[in-house]
Amino acid sequence: MSDVSRPAHGPAFEAGGIRFRLWAPAETRVSVVLEEGAENAMERREDGFFEAFVAGAGDGALYRFKLSDGMLVPDPASRFQPRDVQGPSEAMDHAAYPWREDWRGRSWDDAVLYELHIGTFTPEGTFIAAAGKLDHLADLGVTAVEIMPVADFSGRWGWGYDGVLPYAPDASYGRPEHFKAFVEAAHRRGVSVLLDVVYNHLGPEGNFLPRYAPDILTDRHKTPWGDAINFDGPNSRPVREFFIQNAEYWIDAFHLDGLRLDAVDTIRDDSKPHILEELAERVRSRISRPVHLLLENGDNEPQWLVRRGRNPVHYTAQWNDDLHHVLHVAATRERGGYYRDFGETNLLGRALAEGFAFQGEVMAYRQKPRGGPSADLPPNAFVGFIQNHDQVGNRAFGERINALAPPEVIRALASVYLLAPQTAMLFMGEEWGAEQPFPFFCDFHGQLADAIRKGRREEFSHFPEFADPDRAAMIPDPLAKSTFLSAKLDWSRIDRDHLNFYRAALSARRQHVRPLLPDIERGGEAVVQGEQALRVVWRAGAHRLILDANLSDARVGFPAAADPFWRFGDTDGEFGPWSVRWSVEL
Structure with a gap:
């Protein structure tokens, strides 16, 4: 595991306080300002990082960085922004969360995404x-x-x-x-x-x-x-x-x-x-x-x-x-x-x-x-x-x-x-x-909102269906x-x-299908049966996973299949429009 308690970017919780860091190579002077008003000068290092340990700062502390010109900015590695991107950053001690799980993960073969x-x-x-x-x-x-x-x-x-x-x-x-x-x-x-x-x-x-x-x-x-x-x-x-x-x-x-x-x-x-x-x-x-x-x-x-x-x-x-x-x-x-x-x-x-x-x-x-x-x-x-x-x-x-x-x-x-x-x-x-x-x-x-609104309309202006201004x-x-x-x-x-x-x-x-996935090591072979109609075969060890699909409005002939495990539409003999069959064969 990586150590999230001491990242190079973002606040690090240490005994008695928090070490704040900011990569700001263009700055000559940076300080960390806590919400209650305490300001702490940060030491510049040769790599462009500024760093300061603030004793007494703890979980939930709100802070910003003060640049050379006095501008206050959030931490670019902020763990939480309770008042949106312009507001102060909140220091989060992730080690304090009481995880109650012993999760070991799941195989990618199991994956059905949502x-x-x-x-x-x-x-x-x-x-x-x-x-x-x-x-x-x-x-x-x-x-x-x-x-x-x-x-x-x-x-x-x-x-x-x-x-x-x-x-x-x-x-x-x-x-x-x-x-x-x-x-x-x-x-x-x-x-x-x-x-x-x-x-x-x-x-x-x-x-x-x-x-x-x-x-x-x-x-x-x-x-x-x-x-x-x-x-x-x-x-x-x-x-x-x-x-x-x-x-x-x-x-x-x-x-x-x-x-x-x-x-x-x-x-x-x-x-x-x-x-x-x-x-x-x-x-x-x-x-x-x-x-x-x-x-x-x-x-x-x-x-x-x-x-x-x-x-x-x-x-x-x-x-x-x-x-x-x-x-x-x-x-x-x-x-x-x-x-x-x-x-x-x-x-x-x-x-x-x-x-x-x-x-x-x-x-x-x-x-x-x-x-x-x-x-x-x-x-x-x-x-x-x-x-x-x-x-x-x-x-x-x-x-x-x-x-x-x-x-x-x-x-x-x-x-x-x-x-x-x-x-x-x-x-x-x-x-x-x-x-x-x-x-x-x-x-x-402001202007950014106006530009996005205009750009969205212009994005579709060249499509024939939006030639009509009322439609656009x-x-x-x-x-x-x-x-x-x-x-x-x-x-x-x-x-x-x-x-x-x-x-x-x-x-x-x-x-x-899931039991076959470990044995399907490469792509399958597709055979066209008609316009938007095809058979696809994947080899899974001694088995073959077979898709027969007619994704058209016509009727299309397909080879026979023994004991399909999934049928949709008319798959008896010649396939009707929009019909699909899955089977596994030795």
Whole structure:
């Protein structure tokens, strides 16, 4: 285990007080100011850190750092911000929390993920309220929750991807001990907890780091958010440590079972080892229980997913956008944007059988090659889904898939991805057919709010369906409270038939597919049976796991199968439209 009581970044509790530290290489003078007014000068070290031991300071102390010009700023490694990002930081002694668990973790083969946003998962939008829904998830068959970022962000609500204080759970969700209580409650039910973290940029409001530590960013690399985080330039070691220690901190201090790293294709690092490599190696070498590290990677780089035996060398799995895209196009026939590249049946087969649909070929939408060979990777190196926060929320109105396709189509898609040997992931409310949208929302102010509102409208202006100004004006205002509230799940409107369907599918996965996963060492083989219709076979030792799926409106012939364990639709003889069959054969 790493020692969270003495981190290089953030307050360290020692006998009789707290040692405060701040990396501020651009400053000549820094002091730590406690809320009651006591000010303590900090000693500057050669590495750009300032340090001071404050006798008598204890758990719950509120403090800020005073810069050379008199400006007061929060600790960039703050453990909690009770008054949002502009307020004082609260010192948290994590060793004081009375953990009551002896959790050993769960195998990745067991994983059925459930992505949720704390603020909209329940009416209350808190860690404690979310814990009250864990029985529902465990009964459904979920074995791991994946929580959208909770790192402190500016304002009262947001998706979490514009956090500025990556060590502090946002106060709108509750206190750090509430998050720990949620984790304990999940573990008591056999449910692992993973957290989304953002290491590719810092948010635009409340980020003071560049003021006193300009080397946090570099203009040598650019990202969609501007200058990149400095992982490879001069004075980058403290920057790398800030984020690597953050990964260790969440897993260690909160007993988390893993992390999902957001959009790593936008992380720029020309050094060796790459920050992704160093982070994974540090976490895996210092945490003894099973830890699952996931990626979102638009470049589809298979080298991050390689195995040593059955164990991942670096990352456990990657969100498989390609699988989502081929299934979405099959269901909706949408061809706008990147969907135009995903309508071919052979790509549907490849995404199901091998993970990546594009393995080095040029995508017309990107106008450059994408991906690499992935057939040698085991299927559960990929996370499959038909919805997630991005694919729903990046739509103009945040519509869920059930607003775009009829129920029989949704259940056919679910019959495919929930039982496939790729790791299945549900988006909150999907299991009961929730009708609430998940639009983009945030709570910025002033010119930044105006720019976001304008940018959201302009983002969709080139789509034909928004050529009509009246139609474009209907796009939800991302800054409005009503937009945030519209995303909250309505637990009083559960479609029980839909919920029972999902429970049955996950039960079949647990009974028939899970036992085969240790023996499925590489991708399967897909054979096209017709347009959007195919057979996929995975070898699992002496057995074969077989998917027969007709994801079209036509009738299609398929080979016979002995004793299927899952049927949906008309699978007697020639398959009817939107029909799926799973079987295991010797």
